[in-house]
Amino acid sequence: MVTASLQTALIRNYVGRFQPLRILWLVFGSVERPYRVVVAKPGLDGHDRGAKVIARALRDAGFEVIYTGLHQTPEQVVQTVVQEDADAVGLSLLSGAHLTLIPRIIDGLKGEGVGDVLVVVGGIIPEADIPKLKEMGVAEVFTPGAPLPQISEWLEHALDAREPNLNS
Numbered sequence: 001m002v003t004a005s006l007q008t009a010l011i012r013n014y015v016g017r018f019q020p021l022r023i024l025w026l027v028f029g030s031v032e033r034p035y036r037v038v039v040a041k042p043g044l045d046g047h048d049r050g051a052k053v054i055a056r057a058l059r060d061a062g063f064e065v066i067y068t069g070l071h072q073t074p075e076q077v078v079q080t081v082v083q084e085d086a087d088a089v090g091l092s093l094l095s096g097a098h099l100t101l102i103p104r105i106i107d108g109l110k111g112e113g114v115g116d117v118l119v120v121v122g123g124i125i126p127e128a129d130i131p132k133l134k135e136m137g138v139a140e141v142f143t144p145g146a147p148l149p150q151i152s153e154w155l156e157h158a159l160d161a162r163e164p165n166l167n168s
Contacts, residue, residue, distance in 0.1 A: 033064075035159045038086045040068040040077040042105065045095035050144075054090060054122060054151065061152035074101055078108035081117055087159055088118035098125055099132065106137045118158055122146070 039055040041048050048070050055067045066084050068077065081089050089109075091102060102121060109115050121133060122142040130141045139158060142151055 034062050035087045036064045036084060038066045038068065038081050038084055038089045040072050040089060041070050041092050042072050042074055042077050042101045043093065043095050043097045044071060045093060046070055047094050050123065051092035057148040058152055074104035074108055077105050078112055081109060082112050082114055086117060088120060088155060090120045090122060093123040099129060102133060102138065103136055120155065
């Protein structure tokens with residue numbers, strides 16, 4: 001049975017202020033809260049339109065989204081994931097620094113004891129680098145043109161699969 005409730009949530013914008021948002025939370029069976037996702041722009045890449053589009057699409061799909069803003073160091077991304085108790089982190093990279101920055105984030109998550117956080121990457125990622133990223137621990141890579149519903153559905157199913165109450 002699916003129940004839906006309309007609630008007001010807060011999302012932190014890129015300068016750290018909170019903005020009220022109206023979101024629709026769909027609560028399935030034993031899920032007691034919406035999944036929390038950090039969307040981050042690590043590195044010096046200054047293009048964040050895609051990250052903002054993804055953040056909004058995930059929010060509209062019922063996820064609780066924390067967007068970090070531009071120019072985050074891997075250490076800042078890790079600390080945000082830890083402080084926000086995130087279920088997943090979505091990393092948007094367009095600069096070509098993915099093979100340098102993502103391993104630092106994954107190692108940092110493991111070092112903080114949250115290595116089970118789902119890591120998803122999006123952006124300009126060469127096809128040849130996708131298997132390398134997955135070997136490092138990236139759960140999925142979405143390249144430009146991936147349909148927004150496909151991304152949110154994949155993330156929901158991947159996080160549902162980790163929930164012990166939904167798998168029993």
